[in-house]
Amino acid sequence: MRKDYNLEKRKYVIGGFIVVIALIYIFRLFDLQLSDSKYKKFADNNAFLNKTIYPSRGLIYDRNGELIVYNQPAYDVMMIPRDVEHFDTIDFCQTLDITVEQLRKRFDDMRKTAGYSSYTPQKLITHISAQDYGRLQEKLYRFPGFFIQKRILRQYNHNAGANVLGNLREVNPTDIERDPYYQRGDYCGDLGIEKSYDEYLRGVKGVEILIRDAHGRIQGRYDDGSRDITPESGRNLKLSIDIDLQQYAESLMVNKIGAIVAIEPQTGEILAMVSSPTYDPTLLVGRQRGENYQKLVQDPLKPLYDRSYKAAYPPGSTFKPTQGLILLQENIVNLQTMYPCSHGFISGGLRVGCHAHYSPINLKPALQTSCNAYFCWGFKNMVDKRSKYGSSANAFEVWKEHLVSMGYGYPLGTDLPGESRGFIPNAKFYNNVYGEGRWSANTVISVAIGQGEIMATPLQIANLCATIANRGWFITPHVVKEIQDTVMPAHLLEKRKPTVDERHYREVAEGMRMAVLGGTCRMAALPGIEVAGKTGTAQNPHGKDHSAFIGFAPYNDPKIAVCVYVENAGFGATYGVPIGSLVIEKYLTGKISNERKYLEERMLEANTIIYSGVKKH
């Protein structure tokens, strides 16, 4: 037969067709296999079930080695929705002791939570009891797609220190984004040291890599477990807090709003840190956490708000020692310099009231009697001394820098999260308010006695007291004493020296000693213990004056420096001094002497919340 060469050319069309198809396929395979790594991830997600093994969280001890916070196991019922097959719902509910309606509601809630995926483990029921766990574990093979995740819950030995300890909460999407350690459903520290030391406490998660077939059945461990990661327990913490003192101080603050901070001056270690009103830390554990947390958030007295280092108060007369220090350092006064006080400071139509004492008066008696006029005159002489500083604004900046060096105006850098900085105005601040060159000492005179714009946290005030106790240096106050197998961060161990010479501190300390011996703090005099102190009565826009006190003891070898701040409780001598002295006495002697029992009783029973203007619903 004759060959048709015209038709023979069609072999090129057919051959070309198959070559084109093959090229398209090669290109597609290139695309699938080489240009996109997502399929590798999908395959691993299919085949490997990464079972997280949670490490136990670090334990927390107090300074005397007493266990405060420990762990108890809890069990979450988890499910991977796409692996769940038809199962006996009744049996499941009976095992867990819930109704079918509750289960159905849990399913609905779970699907509504953000980040729900049918491919990843979802939390169905949180924190089932050990008995329910046992029963479910036995029957688990009947419920494919379900498994039990072991978690830990915090347990507390003392109903004290909730504000310092903080608690645990489930992570939110922001946490997961911020820190790759976290996965949905994990817990992280919230508030207190649980938050600030979270990275030490949480440990390192372990992973067990299991192989799972298409039906969700576990086929064994991947590579015989050689790629598993064993969990590493969290580090234990030893706090500087004395839990007994903490508990005692909290009891003194019952029915009062305010804070107590007690520091060991030589080390900067915080011995007690009370914020009142407080709450039972066990409220924020486990299944009832959500409900209780809402209650605490809505409480008008704000128990979750740690007043000891987050609240900024006018320091009132507890501020006067700083003024004495600055005036001495700047050579505005010497120990003999006298200022007049005629029931107050009167200058150019301005009057700052004072109480009855002799006049004129020099520094130490002025501290002893808490004379407003003395410190106003001193402040005025400094700020208006143009011959030395050039302008009031320059003088004020010098004044401010001294205060900053003492720890005011900026966060001290304690090891708790969200510390407030308080407030010390600078010259620019007043320039904005009054205009440049249009203000002088008289305009801002109230800052000289710790009023006006001045704000400080009880922690900053306590730190001043510790600095005076040390006669001129301090260590950043902190609540953690030791971290297991780790050295403490250096900034919590270094001495910090304010810009005022130590010799001036000795004079101011003496003035404070005199206040206890024969001044405003007489009630702080303890049998056999030399106490030094300073009262504070701070005017504020919220009603009755705040009652404040700083004090340290023993005078020559200080072991404790304390600040007490009670909102709307009146004179510093009425609540501040008794409470502060009771804390000092309890810490130094371990008990309250008989002749002071009446004082203790009165403080325990006193209620000052009624003056706060906050209505408890």
Place this chain on the structure above:
Amino acid sequence: MELRNTNTPPSLTRGLDWFTLILYLILVVAGVVSIYAASYDFDEANMFSFEEFSGKQIRWIGCSLILGFVLLVIDRRIYETYAYPIYFGMLILLAVTIVIAPDIKGSRSWLVLGPMSLQPAEFAKFATALAMAKLFSGYNFVLNASPINYVKALAIIFVPILLILAQRETGSALVYLSLFFVLYREGMSGLVLFGAFFAVLIFVVTVKFSETMIMGLPSGEFSVFILVMVLIVVLLATYAKHFAGARNVGLWFLGTGLIAWVLNYYGINIPGIPFFLGVIGVACGYILFEILRLRIRALWVIIGSAVVSILFLFSVNYVFGNVLEPHQQMRIKVALGIEEDLRGAGYNVNQSKIAIGSGGMTGKGFLKGTQTKLKYVPEQHTDFIFCTIGEEEGFIGTATVLTLFLILILRIISIAERQPSTFSRVYAYCVAGYFIFHFCINIGMVIGLCPVIGIPLPFFSYGGSSLWGFTFLLFILLRLDAARRDRR
């Protein structure tokens, strides 16, 4: 018929296409290794155990080699002489199968013979190829000489298709459509293949882009109208070589399109369907005028194409919604990327893409594929065997297999073209067509480019019928080819 005695054994070794034979052996061995990998369980398995798929496949391969040898030593004239009896015998077997086959997953295509199950549809392939070859090698047979020739050829193709459809094996039935390549090679107008391609294009565009709207009609239909316009202009220029007409019609389309676009821009909406029908209608009127004026008969084809395309467009939605079964609609939607349906129709393809995609360049290593070992890909030892290669041997493996098949198909085409006899050439093209179809559809579906149509990958997919079917096809071809010098 020439009656020269062909001294069979000496001419066999001399004329045998060793290249193809070795390619066959490589593919079969690679196939059984893949089956072993695909069905390998984490419990210790023995590749040669008859309990395993791979062991059974080795047994099938052994039988194939014997069969192949027998096919090679049979006198080639037997095939030519008995082509029709073999074909009709196979048709009867197909018909009988419908009646006596047990229902396996909705299909009645398996003949159970004791321990063995065979699928006659696989063997009907070589019988149909022989029948086609016989028809075309008839004395003075020229395909284009008479429409009767087309009727005969189409009858040979469509009778097995209908019988296999009746067995509810749609995939196996569609394979026979590949014989249109043979018709094309033997003289059928290229417009038919082009038309088929254009129809697929219209179908895909219409179904895929049915969500968004342009000018009051789905953007898919809008695009098809544009395609038809392009088709008219291109056909005028290339097929009819009527360049003035192409220019006129092209300017007419551009002009009216521009006006419609400007009006639309100023907020005057023109209803799409009347607009396009009007514009294309005017163009067809002009072409009709040209036919009457210049008497160019080729122009009729253009009007016909336009009309058929538009009618097809209007019927696509009906066909898709009413003729196709829901699972078929879903498979098409998954292939076109309209639906994901990862738990249903899209599950296989998604898992298959994951398996292949996770292989990377060099793969996870033999027997180390997690997707296949843990049974994430269904049918992984049969229709989806290519996944195992992709996962364990990576791009190197898949590209190699692809290349081997490409070489095999091109080799068969080249064998076909060197045949002195029409019988051998047509038979060879039939074989090439089957391989092309299986290759394109099977790999296309595994990598998510074609809808899922359940047909095996030759020599790789587990199953004796498929292996034997392709062995028949190839070894008869080798036998015919070995004898090509006999006629010189």
